[in-house]
Amino acid sequence: MTNNKIRKMLAIVACVLALVLFAVGLINLPKRGSESGLKVLENYRIQAILKHAADAAGETPAAYAEKDTPALRTVTASYMDALSEFERLDNEARERYREEHYAEAEAALEEKHRKMSEAGQDIPDNYTVEVDMSGYEAPAEVKAAEVKEGEAYDVLRNALAAIYPSLDAEKGEAMRDGFRKMLYQPDDGFAEQYDRYREVSGAKGTFSAFLIRHADDIVFAGFALLVVAAMLLYSEWLVKKLGIPRVIIGLFFILLCFMTLWCDLSLPTLLSNTVVRMGMNAVMVLAMVPGIQCGISLNLGLPIGLVAGLIGGLLTIEFGIPGWGGFLFAIAVGVAIAAVCGYLYAQLLNRLKGEEMSVTTYVGFSIVSLMCIAWLVLPFTSLKLRWPLGTGLRNTIGLDSGNFRHILNNFASFKIGKFVVPTGLLLFMILSCFLVWLFSRSKTGVAMQAVGNNPRFAEAAGINVNKMRIIGTVLSTVLGAVGILVYSQSYGFMQLYTAPRQMGFIAASAILIGGATTSRCKISHVLIGTFLFQGVLTLGMPVANVLVPGSTISETLRILISNGIILYALTKSGGASRA
């Protein structure tokens, strides 16, 4: 049998298996809402209640089979109704309160951070705004629901006291909070309740219950098998069309998507984060495009542009220009500095045709470490930027609503379920891509690409090769400056010192993942590459944390992927001949 036939057979087997899994899953999935599913839940709930009450009373748990009476079930069911009604109302009221006081809390937090920075402390890297709930008072309807819940609870406790004599009112009151938490949590679904009850009761599961619990996982597994089958059938075509690394990374991304589903993580939230990170990195990745098109290959000297952008951002904070004006000012200054530096840098590169890659890397590194000294000695005065004691600028500079923190992210952003769409960020990304695309269609752009494709031919056609390379390099550097500002506003921090050093590599690897080579690229490569790369990183971290808790495997993953893809591109860029 040939290789091809084996693959086809395997694909058919996978398809059949997938169909079986679909059948099993789809039969079991509706059972969650139906009688048999509720029955399963109720069984476990009673067991959990009995175990919990026994623990609270300090007695050995009663045998479940004897004590599970219809009477207890009725009492439990009515308590559940009262409890969920109360919790629902209470959570709604709290959410309303939180929304009303959010702005206040945010302002308070910023005030606190301002004080912290004046005192010379570092502001934590990732903070969330916590609303102080001490002023919250439950409205009347919530209170009424609570009274009802209390009554139902007393009935339930009495029923339990009949089983465990030592469960008096005092012990009953003591266990009440734990009881509530066990029985009800916001956003409860079948799976969450099932897991919680089983954990508390330690009850043995039955196979049919297991099928209902994991019905969705089974359906996902079916989908995964279909993907596998498709891969087996079309692998050759895919590899030919996309190249091995992209197929591997694409498959890895799909695998991670399924893993998040199997680990019961929220895929919409993670995909939303992926989109945000795509938007925040895309402009930096876009900076690679003019570089590749004009023939300087991957612009690993991107840190030059990044540093220029950072200076723009620092000046905005120094002058205290708020909001959009500040952001645009930062971009304008960054672009101006980047254009000048890019021009000088291009002059250097024009004298070193054919050896750009290693030179750009080390020139970029040198600039970053030179700027490390500059950050120490530049005469900025704002305390947001400086260490109050000691010399120099801070390592990370926190942006707040007075500057341009999240200015693009929050612009006209809206939610679809758990998926937050950062409209402004995406619009900015699309606009930048469109402008670069437009430029590449212009007369200059076409000439520039001709230089990149074949410098000798371009020269023969009367194009000024050096000028075109200068245009491409300057454009790349300028986009780098804009890119770091977009990145910073989304991240909420500006990172100085050695942080920009590796960013050129990250941008380069993203565009390579998207399908570019060291001499050819398109805008679509930028978008696909950034999405895939950031997607793998964003999904990889929580999945890795479920598999190996507390690990830094996600960072390792980034190192491997980003450097691996650059190595692959280098091996493809020629030189395989013996001589």
Place this chain on the structure above:
Amino acid sequence: MRKEFDFRSILRNNAVTIMFVVLCIICLCYSGQTVAYVMFELFGRLSRNAFLVLALILPIVAGMGINFAMTIGAMAAQIAALWVVEWGVGGLGGFGVAALMTVPIAAFFGFLIGKLQNKMKGQEMIGGLILGYFANGLYQLLFLFVFGNLIPLKAPGLVIKGSTGVANTIDLSTERGFKYALDGIWRLPFGTALYIVCGALVVAMAVMFILKKIKLNKLIITAVAAAAACLLYQIPAVAKLFSMVNIPMVTFMVVGLLCLFNVGIMKTRLGQQFRAVGQNRTVANASGINVDRTRLIAVMISTVLAGWGQLIFVQNMGSFQTYGAHEQVGLYAGAAILVGGASIRKANNKQAILGCILFHLLFIMAPSAGKNLFGDAAIGEYFRVFISYGVIALALVMHAWSGIQKRKKAKAAAE
């Protein structure tokens, strides 16, 4: 043929070295450190780093530029060191076992590096750099998730409870480790060491002369220089400069052996092949040399030597950062050899040693000079990192430039 003394061409060809000498003098003036202390530090750093710098010579001669993938050799050494500590083979025995273990691991890694670099001819340096980063990812996987988890480690201090993987620092100063295994065998004060070295040098030269390998005037020059050095040392003021220096004889002997190896191998057939491949791959291929294989061997030797160099480094330091000790090895060694006047196509022992001395002199004095000049030690720290990267960037630019100038001249001549 009499060489014309052209001051400008000397200046141009040795710009980096001269600049470094000037920088060192400036730093010495402003650092406020005594010469005796600087000398003490310098000899310590030389004993640690010279081997690593010398390990770079072969790939340069073979036309592959600076082997930034030497960090991978250092990783191999650290894997070996970890297991030696785990087995508890302390002292010189431990060092020997680690050195032996490094050979197959580093040779295997070197084989892979060479295979990959043969696929990216002309881009070896950037390829090596990124390969080093990539390997660092694999190294982290190995030390975070395999060692200590899948393969349990028993030695105390290697695994810290509550965190995953091998501990951040591996201590070699316990009886399980091999701190000073090589340095501590035979230590001599500077004066005694100087006499011994001068004596040995003269005797060696005399033997060479008797075997008719060298001419008489060379023997005389060596003898006079040795005598002068010994006499100079008799001046108390000079002797005082070296009063703190203690020479680890065996370590420097190993470094000396490596120098001899570098010279000796160039006289063999293999060495000639290295040189031929380095000068022109096409010509070498046409004359029947297996270019890929030659390059592969050069990288493998360099990787193994880098591993040994890292072992010498860590036995002197007494401990190493598990996840960071290897990262800067390639950068510092590469910068050092370029400072000594090597280019990415030409290098020899003298340049390596001179570069190592100058580079580390600056490293010793830059922080305190920075502090005295600008009131901040961090400036000196960043300055030396900048210098390291800057020197490499400059060397690359100058190399690319001279290549293009040559091509232009050739073109002009052809027309």
